[in-house]
Amino acid sequence: MTARVIDGKEVAEDVVATVKQATAELKAKTGTVPGIAVVIVGEDPASQVYVRSKGKKASDCGFHSETFELPAETSEADLLARVEALNADPAIHGILVQLPLPRHIDEDKVVQAIAPEKDVDGFHYINVGKLGTGAIAEAFVPCTPAGSMVLIRRALGTGDLSGLTAVVVGRSNIVGKPMANLLLAANATVTIAHSRTRDLPALCRTADILVAAVGRPEMIAGDWVKPGACVIDVGINRIDAPEKGEGKTRLVGDVAYAGAAEIAGSITPVPGGVGPMTIAMLMANTLASACRAAGVEPPSY
Numbered sequence: 001m002t003a004r005v006i007d008g009k010e011v012a013e014d015v016v017a018t019v020k021q022a023t024a025e026l027k028a029k030t031g032t033v034p035g036i037a038v039v040i041v042g043e044d045p046a047s048q049v050y051v052r053s054k055g056k057k058a059s060d061c062g063f064h065s066e067t068f069e070l071p072a073e074t075s076e077a078d079l080l081a082r083v084e085a086l087n088a089d090p091a092i093h094g095i096l097v098q099l100p101l102p103r104h105i106d107e108d109k110v111v112q113a114i115a116p117e118k119d120v121d122g123f124h125y126i127n128v129g130k131l132g133t134g135a136i137a138e139a140f141v142p143c144t145p146a147g148s149m150v151l152i153r154r155a156l157g158t159g160d161l162s163g164l165t166a167v168v169v170g171r172s173n174i175v176g177k178p179m180a181n182l183l184l185a186a187n188a189t190v191t192i193a194h195s196r197t198r199d200l201p202a203l204c205r206t207a208d209i210l211v212a213a214v215g216r217p218e219m220i221a222g223d224w225v226k227p228g229a230c231v232i233d234v235g236i237n238r239i240d241a242p243e244k245g246e247g248k249t250r251l252v253g254d255v256a257y258a259g260a261a262e263i264a265g266s267i268t269p270v271p272g273g274v275g276p277m278t279i280a281m282l283m284a285n286t287l288a289s290a291c292r293a294a295g296v297e298p299p300s301y
């Protein structure tokens with residue numbers, strides 16, 4: 001079998017097109033313009049690239065977008081004051097503090113200071129709790145697992161995963177655990193694997209849906225994949241690519257793609273799979289926040 005390639009870029013464009021249209025409708029109906037504030041502290045070049053692309057995507061969607069580039073020496077108190085001001089600003093529906101923060105700032109304290117109803121990253125305990133108790137329609141779900149779930153629904157043609165087994169490799173708070181909760185809420189029978197799991201290959205072979213969120217290049221071999229499975233590769237790993245020339249690198253996922261694609265039913269590539277979905281879901285969450293504030297039903301994807 002050769003797997004169907006799940007085109008994350010195409011799905012992400014479709015999500016953004018829906019967000020754009022719903023934003024125009026929300027504005028016309030209620031006068032509400034979704035507003036997003038992105039806060040970055042320090043000059044980490046990778047973070048600056050992410051922040052710029054988030055700002056650009058927000059403008060493309062028709063959002064009001066504000067970016068706060070604060071110096072690396074910003075104190076925790078000043079950052080908390082900035083978050084408080086944004087919490088109180090009615091023009092802002094989504095607040096995103098770009099992580100990591102400089103070492104002198106307590107990241108968790110800052111994340112928990114964001115008003116839960118503006119926490120479009122879905123990291124506040126209130127949102128984690130809502131997701132964990134199945135109150136998904138009221139929660140903000142972290143963008144990467146939310147985007148992975150959209151890909152799964154579209155690949156399988158259904159949001160009801162009754163009778164299907166899912167294995168999530170990785171138990172981080174930003175990917176593995178919320179992913180497992182989403183799959184559970186969709187009626188899959190879910191197992192979370194991690195570095196202490198025994199016989200991971202055998203466990204993976206039981207999965208109708210296999211989600212890899214490990215951060216280890218191509219760790220999941222083709223023969224760990226159940227024939228016909230839906231494979232979602234969240235991993236983004238940069239490895240040396242001497243075949244492209246001296247000092248060159250390339251991106252690979254956590255799944256050994258070529259082997260897995262021969263066995264799986266559908267599979268996300270890296271790059272071009274889960275990656276583009278993350279920013280699209282950030283826009284979807286911000287729109288949802290604005291819709292909730294205006295008492296309008298947000299779109300589904």
Ligand code: NDP
Nearest residue numbers: 144170171172175194195213214215234235236274275278
């Ligand atoms: P973390 O490092 O926080 O978590 C990795 C998880 O993998 C941990 O639970 C760890 O287990 C588990 N793990 C590590 N080694 C093994 C092993 N040998 N066998 C089984 N499990 C193992 O990573 P993240 O969740 O933040 O990210 C995972 C990957 O996803 C990374 O490649 C990251 O770059 C990518 N990512 C991609 C995003 C996107 O937009 N597409 C967004 C976010 C992340 P334990 O808990 O026991 O240590």
